[in-house]
Amino acid sequence: MGVVSRSVGNAFRNKVRSGAVIVILAVAIGLALAMLVANQAVASKVDSLKASIGNNLTINPAGARGGFGGGTPLTTAQLTKAAAVPHVAAAQGLLAVRLATNNGTTTGSSGSSNDSGRAGRFGTAGTTSLQSAVAPGVLGARNNSAGASGGTAATPSFSLPIQATGITGSLTASGTAFNITSGSGFSDFAGTSTQALVGSTLATKNGLKVGSTFTVQDRTMKVTGIFDAGTAFDNNAIYLPLAATQTLTDQAGQLSSISVVVDSIDNVSTTQTALTDALGSSTVDVTAGSTNLQSAVTSLGSVQNISLIAFIASLVTAGLIVLLIMIMVVRERRREIGVLKAIGAGNRTIGLQFVIEALVLVALGTVVGSIVAAFSSNPIVSALVASNTTSNAAGRPRQGAANAVGGFGGGGFGGRGVFSGANQLIGTISTSVGWQTLVIGAVGILAIAAIGALVPALLTAKVRPIEVLRGE
Amino acid sequence: MLTVTNIVKKFNSGERTIKPVNGITFSVEQGTFAAILGKSGSGKSTLLSLLGALDKATSGEVIVDGVNISALPDSKLTAYRRDDIGFVFQQYNLIPNLSAKENVMLPMEFAGVSHAERSKRAGALLEQVELTEEMHGRLANRLSGGMQQRVAIARALANEPKLILADEPTGNLDDETGELIIALLRRLSHEKKTTILVVTHDHALAGQADRKFRLARGTLTEEAVRRQG
Numbered sequence: 001m002g003v004v005s006r007s008v009g010n011a012f013r014n015k016v017r018s019g020a021v022i023v024i025l026a027v028a029i030g031l032a033l034a035m036l037v038a039n040q041a042v043a044s045k046v047d048s049l050k051a052s053i054g055n056n057l058t059i060n061p062a063g064a065r066g067g068f069g070g071g072t073p074l075t076t077a078q079l080t081k082a083a084a085v086p087h088v089a090a091a092q093g094l095l096a097v098r099l100a101t102n103n104g105t106t107t108g109s110s111g112s113s114n115d116s117g118r119a120g121r122f123g124t125a126g127t128t129s130l131q132s133a134v135a136p137g138v139l140g141a142r143n144n145s146a147g148a149s150g151g152t153a154a155t156p157s158f159s160l161p162i163q164a165t166g167i168t169g170s171l172t173a174s175g176t177a178f179n180i181t182s183g184s185g186f187s188d189f190a191g192t193s194t195q196a197l198v199g200s201t202l203a204t205k206n207g208l209k210v211g212s213t214f215t216v217q218d219r220t221m222k223v224t225g226i227f228d229a230g231t232a233f234d235n236n237a238i239y240l241p242l243a244a245t246q247t248l249t250d251q252a253g254q255l256s257s258i259s260v261v262v263d264s265i266d267n268v269s270t271t272q273t274a275l276t277d278a279l280g281s282s283t284v285d286v287t288a289g290s291t292n293l294q295s296a297v298t299s300l301g302s303v304q305n306i307s308l309i310a311f312i313a314s315l316v317t318a319g320l321i322v323l324l325i326m327i328m329v330v331r332e333r334r335r336e337i338g339v340l341k342a343i344g345a346g347n348r349t350i351g352l353q354f355v356i357e358a359l360v361l362v363a364l365g366t367v368v369g370s371i372v373a374a375f376s377s378n379p380i381v382s383a384l385v386a387s388n389t390t391s392n393a394a395g396r397p398r399q400g401a402a403n404a405v406g407g408f409g410g411g412g413f414g415g416r417g418v419f420s421g422a423n424q425l426i427g428t429i430s431t432s433v434g435w436q437t438l439v440i441g442a443v444g445i446l447a448i449a450a451i452g453a454l455v456p457a458l459l460t461a462k463v464r465p466i467e468v469l470r471g472e
Numbered sequence: 473m474l475t476v477t478n479i480v481k482k483f484n485s486g487e488r489t490i491k492p493v494n495g496i497t498f499s500v501e502q503g504t505f506a507a508i509l510g511k512s513g514s515g516k517s518t519l520l521s522l523l524g525a526l527d528k529a530t531s532g533e534v535i536v537d538g539v540n541i542s543a544l545p546d547s548k549l550t551a552y553r554r555d556d557i558g559f560v561f562q563q564y565n566l567i568p569n570l571s572a573k574e575n576v577m578l579p580m581e582f583a584g585v586s587h588a589e590r591s592k593r594a595g596a597l598l599e600q601v602e603l604t605e606e607m608h609g610r611l612a613n614r615l616s617g618g619m620q621q622r623v624a625i626a627r628a629l630a631n632e633p634k635l636i637l638a639d640e641p642t643g644n645l646d647d648e649t650g651e652l653i654i655a656l657l658r659r660l661s662h663e664k665k666t667t668i669l670v671v672t673h674d675h676a677l678a679g680q681a682d683r684k685f686r687l688a689r690g691t692l693t694e695e696a697v698r699r700q701g
Contacts, residue, residue, distance in 0.1 A: 002581065006570070013569050339565045342526055343627065344554020344582040346547075465526040465553070468565055469517050469639065 003349060007356035018361065021325050025318055025365025029448070030372025032314035033441055037377040038384060039307040040437045046300050055089075055262040056176075057272055060285045073254040078279055082258050085274045087267040092169050093255040095245045097125035098161035099216060099238075101132065125249040129215040132160040133205035133236045162202065163237040164216065166245025172229065173259065178239075183210035183225030191243040196221040199235035200228045216240065217248045260286075265297065303384045315444045318365070322452025326358050330456045330463075337460050338467030351457035358453035366445050473502035473667050474523070474635060479532030479542075481518055492518040493529070494690030500683065502634070503665040505658055507672060507681035509695075514687045516671035517639055523669065524557050524637045525549045537634055554582050558628030558666075560657075562640035564620040566612035572598060572623045573608040579630040590630075597626040601656060618649035625656060629666070636660075638670040642677055654680050 012018050059082060061071030076093060083091040136159070165173050170185050172178055178185060178197065186195050196216075198208055203226045208214065212223045221240070229235050246252050262271045268288060275286045330337070340350050481493040492515030500506050510516045521527040523534055525541050534541050541552055558579075559565075566575045573594045580590035598608050601622040612620060621641060628636050638657065642650030654677050661668045661682075670677065671687075678684050684695045 002587070006574075009569055335565070336567060338526075339567070340578075341550070342524070342553060342559050342565075343579045344550060344631070345578075346550050346582070349582060466521050468526065468559070468561065469521055 003353050004356055007353045008360055010353070011357045011360040021321065021361055022364045022368060025321055025361060026368035026372055028314050028318035028321060029362075029365050029369030029445065030376065031369075032311050032318060032444060033369055033373035034377040034380050035307045035311035035314060036437055036441055036444070037373060038381040039304055039311060040440075041377075041381055042300050042303045042307065042385070046297055046304070049296060049300075055265045055268050056288070057260040057262060057268065057275060058287050059258040059260060059275060059279065060256070060287070062281070062283055062285050072283070073251070073256065074258055074284070075255065076253055078284070079255060079258050081278055082260055082275055085260075085271060085278050087263045087271045087274070088260050089263045090169075090171075090261040092167065092171055092259045093242060094173055094257045094259055095166035095242055095249070095251060095254065096173065096256045097164050097166075097245065097249050097251075099126050099128035099130070099164050100161050101159050102127035102129060102215075125251070126164075126217045127215075128162055128164070128217075128238075130162050130202060130206050130238070132162055133199075133201040134160055134233060136160050160236075164245060165237065165239050166242035167239055168242045171259065171261075172227075172239075173257075178225070179228045179230075180225040181228050183223065185225055186241055187224075189241040189243060191241075191247040193241040193244040194219060194221050195224045195241060195244075197225045197227055197239040198223050199237045200226055201232050201235040202237065205236075219244075219248060300385070303381075306384060311444070315448055318362075319448040319451035322358055322362060322448060323455055325361070326354060326452055326456035327459065329357070330354065330459045334463050334467045337463040338465050338469075341463070341465035342468045347461040350460045354456050354460055355453040358456065359449050362445060362449045362452060473500060473504075473537060474669070475499040475533075475535040476523070477533045477535070479519075479522060479534060480530045481515075481522060481527070482530045491690050493522060495532070496687075496690070496692045498685065498692055498694070500667055500669065502667050503661060504682050505661040505668045505670075505680070506683040506685065507670045507678035508685045508687050508692070509672060509675065509678045510687035511673060515690050516673075516687055519687065519692075520637050520639050520669075520671050523635075524559060525552050554579060555631055556634050558630070558633040558636040560621070560624050560628050560636060560638035560641045562643040564612075564617070564624045564644075566620055566623055566627070568613035569611065571609045571611055572603065572615060572619075572626075575612055575623055576626045576630055579627060583631050594626070594630070597629055598623070600629075600660075601626045617645050618652065621645060621649075621653055622656070625653070625660070629660065629664070632664075634667060636666055636668045638668065640672055640674075641670060642672070642674055647676075650674070650677070 059074065059078075061074055063071040074093070079091055079093045082088060167173070167186075168189060170178060180197070181200060183197075185197065186193070188195050196214075198206075203209070203212075203223070206214065208223050208226070210223055210225060213220050214223075215221065216238075227235075227239075229237070240248075242255075246254060260271070260275065262268050272286050272288060276284065279286075337350055341347075476499065477497050479493055479496050480491060483490045483492070496519065508516055508519065518527070522529045525534075525544070529542055532542065536552075536556060539552075541549065544552060553559075566572075567578070570578070573591070576594035576597055577590040580593060585593070595605070595608060599605075603619060603622050603626070607615065607619060612623060615623065621644075625636075625641075628638075636657075641657070642653055645653060657668055657670065658680055660666060670681065672678060679697075681697065684697050685692050686695055
């Protein structure tokens, strides 16, 4: 029997007490681990939010937002000016147009497109052979009936126009990278380009694959890639090279919006102001990529702080539990320590024995605590996030179903309302254990063991061998 | 083998100074079985703790086999207790959750003896103190008082010490078992040439010793030994 096996045996000398200590330790360590996992999960969510939504600003012609369009189209000169504003990492010009289906069942009022501005939401700038994958729905039909003819005639059968966006790079209209599920991005950005990227639901609806063709105006376009933007509405769209879009819709040099990427989320607000000042508030509207991003990040930041504090507090609690138990054990076994010293054990040997005893308790507490953490971390994260986002979301108008908002109503354009709450943005946070969590958890538990074991080990060194004669 | 010169131990109790050991001088040859008689509170255990380096004397010298242990630092005292001294206590002081054999193996473990060697030696020592093999694996707290004291004696012999110090080794035992323990100590003393110093208030035990001392009010006097038969 060596010092290790003797220590393991000693740890269970009083089984009831050791069991109780392990249970209490498991709760404390489990809570600490759950909080650590929560902290890491929230940090990961913040990163992904920033990555998915990015530090983006959108510049629109003043008055062009909303369902009715309007404003003067932006120009490439304004794009150049925007790109020169401090903290602007990248600026991309976009030309968003709607294409009517050219089979006689398209949305109405195409003739008014020139008057309302082709960036306006009700006009269409051209035609396509594609059929929309989104059904108009009751609201869409009602809006079409009232808005298109202005009369009360029977609602005609129609299909919604298809959003086509001209781009100059590899980013979507919202400034994020394309998720191309098959094929590839553009290689030809010229005005004569025939390349197109098609959303997955639109491709399915029209039976398109990479290499398939369809028409925009009179030009035959070839599908170079199919992308997945995450929602049925966003996937009911196509992307074309900007110059080709301008040529096809006869809008040379015009942009419907400029997508700006700011170098850091911390500079979004100041850059928004700087862009408005640089381009003129009467000319442009500059909006954040997500008005709720900052709110969501702030809420999650609170959750991170709470979970960090709880992690540290739980660790300290666990360390104190081990410390107090081991002090009690050392006091109880002073005579035994005296015996060991009397028969020749050195301070180091006895100290090591008590350190291993403490480590056994911590190790078992960690094993049970890990099981506790595995079951509790998800509910804890959910509860923390819910309690920290409810207050932020309260008072914000929340839009209804994704297909019932925006200028076109049900089944039409809009999709995500500008007022969608921070908690919608946050969505679900699922926990997982990464290497960082493991490293921090291991360091934390080692700290517990150090607190709990070293102090008692030092106490044993102070016990004099004469203790063996106490009570003789 | 053991030479004690003018050893003093003082304690302060409030404003009073107590001297349980007050200028004791004596010597004992190797292989002697000596007894120190004294009433409760006469300073027997204090003297034993000084001889066994469990405590430090206020003044005086304790020389064991030519080494003045009074002048040794703590680290050397640990080695002295481990290699040169064996203790037998009135309350046995075995580690309760270890078996009889594991208790005997402990001092050898501290001395760095290999597991196989200490297992073999512990088995042999337990045989010497007449504990059957089936008792070797029994937990110490499951043994009778007499058996525990035998294990304690075997443990004291583990590292083949020069000196065994026994503090009231029969104090917790009935007369018959006590006599067996004394006979065992005597036999070991003569067979192994180990010096054994027993402190006791038991005259019967002291009567078995080669030399007998009486401790009273902190001072030690030797008495003549009268053997029966």
